[in-house]
Amino acid sequence: MQPAAGVRERVAAVHGGAELSELLRLYDGWAGRYEQDVAALEYRAPYLAAASLAFAFSSPPAEARVLDVACGTGLVARELYRRGFRRLHGVDGSAGMLELARGTGLYRQLQRCELGREPLPAPAEHYDAVTLVGALGEGQVPSSALPELLRVTRAGGFLCLTTRSNPSNRRYRAELEAALQQLEQKGAWQRVLVQEVPRWERATSEEEENVRGSGYISGVIYIYRKCPVPPPEEG
Numbered sequence: 001m002q003p004a005a006g007v008r009e010r011v012a013a014v015h016g017g018a019e020l021s022e023l024l025r026l027y028d029g030w031a032g033r034y035e036q037d038v039a040a041l042e043y044r045a046p047y048l049a050a051a052s053l054a055f056a057f058s059s060p061p062a063e064a065r066v067l068d069v070a071c072g073t074g075l076v077a078r079e080l081y082r083r084g085f086r087r088l089h090g091v092d093g094s095a096g097m098l099e100l101a102r103g104t105g106l107y108r109q110l111q112r113c114e115l116g117r118e119p120l121p122a123p124a125e126h127y128d129a130v131t132l133v134g135a136l137g138e139g140q141v142p143s144s145a146l147p148e149l150l151r152v153t154r155a156g157g158f159l160c161l162t163t164r165s166n167p168s169n170r171r172y173r174a175e176l177e178a179a180l181q182q183l184e185q186k187g188a189w190q191r192v193l194v195q196e197v198p199r200w201e202r203a204t205s206e207e208e209e210n211v212r213g214s215g216y217i218s219g220v221i222y223i224y225r226k227c228p229v230p231p232p233e234e235g
Contacts, residue, residue: 003040007041008204012204013026014027014140015137015139017138017139020114024094028096028097031094031097032100035073040202041204042199044199044201045221049079049131050080051079051083052221053129053223054083054084061086064128065126066087067089067091068090068107069090069131069141070092070093070140071097071098072134074090077104078106080131089109089127091111091121092110095112125153126154127157130159131161132149136176138168143179146180147188150189150226158192159223162219162220163220164219165219166203166209183224189226196220198214199214200217201217202217203215
């Protein structure tokens with residue numbers, strides 16, 4: 001059984017390749033219904049990503065400073081908070097989404113940022129972990145933003161990223177994984193975890209199903225750890 005027509009239409013709108021200004025307008029308009037809609041989709045990425053990041057930490061995370069990029073209404077923050085993370089900062093391009101995130105009371109700091117067009121509002125090496133859950137996809141945050149995520153992560157810190165594996169996102173996922181691999185080959189980070197998740201969320205059409213008749217699309221979680229910057233060579 002597919003989600004209701006209104007849910008399908010709102011999801012299709014934000015994944016339809018709109019220009020950034022129009023995309024942010026769509027998210028502003030969606031903000032009030034967003035959590036209701038993703039619940040109808042059985043969207044599991046915030047829960048799965050937070051659990052994976054918490055598992056990567058060897059010590060209690062209460063003092064870890066975390067940046068939640070494309071934080072939306074705060075779904076990832078809720079899951080991180082349940083796992084002991086307390087020093088949460090968030091950024092998003094949608095003012096409507098940020099307003100709802102502010103209402104959760106979970107973030108110590110929230111700022112508007114159009115990632116891909118402008119740098120993150122943070123100094124280098126500032127965060128112990130950076131999350132980008134749900135926004136790495138076709139028509140969303142470009143894979144070229146990965147170095148900016150690395151810039152604000154301290155050496156030894158973690159980056160938690162997700163993307164979908166549905167047919168319309170396959171080209172983007174291939175580009176993303178090529179960029180992930182290139183950064184690993186350069187010694188920028190080390191892969192900690194790659195986890196394929198078959199039931200990521202409900203499909204909004206049969207064409208989007210990974211397995212025809214399943215009713216779901218799949219997704220993937222990536223955890224990377226930033227490598228220390230090597231000292232400059234002498235001579």
